[in-house]
Amino acid sequence: MGIFERYMTLWVGLCILAGVVVGNWVPDFFAVIARLEFAHVNLVVAVFIWVMIYPMMVQIDFSSIKDVGNKPKGLVLTLVVNWLIKPFTMAALGWLFFRVIFVDWVDPHSAGEYIAGMILLGVAPCTAMVFVWSQLTKGDPNYTLVQVSVNDVIMIFAFAPIAAFLLGVSDIHVPWETLLLSVVLYVVLPLVAGALTRHWLERKSGGRLDSFLHVLKPWSILGLLATVVLLFGFQAQTIIAQPQTIGLIAIPLLIQTYGIFIIAYAAAYWLRLPHNVAAPACMIGTSNFFELAVAVAISLFGLHSGAALATVVGVLVEVPVMLSLVAIANRTQHWFDRS
Numbered sequence: 001m002g003i004f005e006r007y008m009t010l011w012v013g014l015c016i017l018a019g020v021v022v023g024n025w026v027p028d029f030f031a032v033i034a035r036l037e038f039a040h041v042n043l044v045v046a047v048f049i050w051v052m053i054y055p056m057m058v059q060i061d062f063s064s065i066k067d068v069g070n071k072p073k074g075l076v077l078t079l080v081v082n083w084l085i086k087p088f089t090m091a092a093l094g095w096l097f098f099r100v101i102f103v104d105w106v107d108p109h110s111a112g113e114y115i116a117g118m119i120l121l122g123v124a125p126c127t128a129m130v131f132v133w134s135q136l137t138k139g140d141p142n143y144t145l146v147q148v149s150v151n152d153v154i155m156i157f158a159f160a161p162i163a164a165f166l167l168g169v170s171d172i173h174v175p176w177e178t179l180l181l182s183v184v185l186y187v188v189l190p191l192v193a194g195a196l197t198r199h200w201l202e203r204k205s206g207g208r209l210d211s212f213l214h215v216l217k218p219w220s221i222l223g224l225l226a227t228v229v230l231l232f233g234f235q236a237q238t239i240i241a242q243p244q245t246i247g248l249i250a251i252p253l254l255i256q257t258y259g260i261f262i263i264a265y266a267a268a269y270w271l272r273l274p275h276n277v278a279a280p281a282c283m284i285g286t287s288n289f290f291e292l293a294v295a296v297a298i299s300l301f302g303l304h305s306g307a308a309l310a311t312v313v314g315v316l317v318e319v320p321v322m323l324s325l326v327a328i329a330n331r332t333q334h335w336f337d338r339s
Contacts, residue, residue: 061149074268077281098114125155231315234312235309253317265282
């Protein structure tokens with residue numbers, strides 16, 4: 001593991017702090033960046049997210065999908081949690097907390113946008129960071145690759161319909177054209193570009209692929225850190241002015257994350273999955289593709305919206321929570337060592 005993966009919480013935390021400080025120090029700078037939009041898509045955010053996502057898409061070998069039948073239980077578990085449980089529990093928790101429990105503390109319009117941001121997080125299963133979580137839990141890298149590949153293919157077709165349905169149920173109008181544009185921009189195009197790049201490099205030689213990925217890796221890290229700084233810079237004044245709002249959003253997100261992990265981990269134990277398949281499967285179902293959720297929230301509701309803030313809070317809680325789940329998975333490995 002490189003120095004970034006080893007001290008991931010530290011780097012992300014420093015970038016969050018930097019974004020909040022600089023955003024309050026020079027808000028006009030972020031206001032200028034916020035105006036750089038085309039079709040409701042912020043161009044600077046789009047560039048940083050592409051820089052972050054593209055190298056990870058190149059790592060995905062879609063030819064591995066042919067091996068899905070070798071260990072179907074782990075894949076079925078991931079797909080059921082990602083597409084039949086997680087989006088709907090996230091929407092339900094958002095509604096419960098912001099329409100019932102927190103109804104006296106949050107105005108209806110803001111509550112609706114917070115719910116929308118949570119839904120976008122719930123409908124976007126993790127793609128990029130899964131490889132890190134899998135490595136930290138000593139997961140089967142080939143099987144993790146299969147799970148990610150299948151999830152990405154499903155996400156191309158399922159993200160927009162499920163997101164639109166749940167946002168509609170939450171009484172939020174969703175412009176389909178903007179949602180579809182976001183899926184194409186942040187899922188389809190990076191996947192296609194990554195697959196074509198990988199195919200071209202593999203035709204040349206396997207060594208070229210490894211060298212190319214080695215060169216790209218720092219750019220992916222820089223893209224992640226720059227995105228975090230930018231997102232928290234956009235929301236800096238809101239974070240300082242309404243710190244209690246961050247806490248209110250974080251509560252259902254934490255309940256959702258730990259709750260989904262418990263469900264998935266218990267199911268993996270019941271299915272008698274080996275630990276190197278069970279742990280990554282649960283990590284995929286628990287974590288979020290927050291890059292996509294943030295991008296779609298900005299495209300649909302705006303940079304300074306409650307939806308964008310909710311997805312940014314998702315970034316805030318994601319890394320430390322997932323690292324705690326990695327620790328739990330590693331300490332309970334003996335549960336799955338059954339002959």
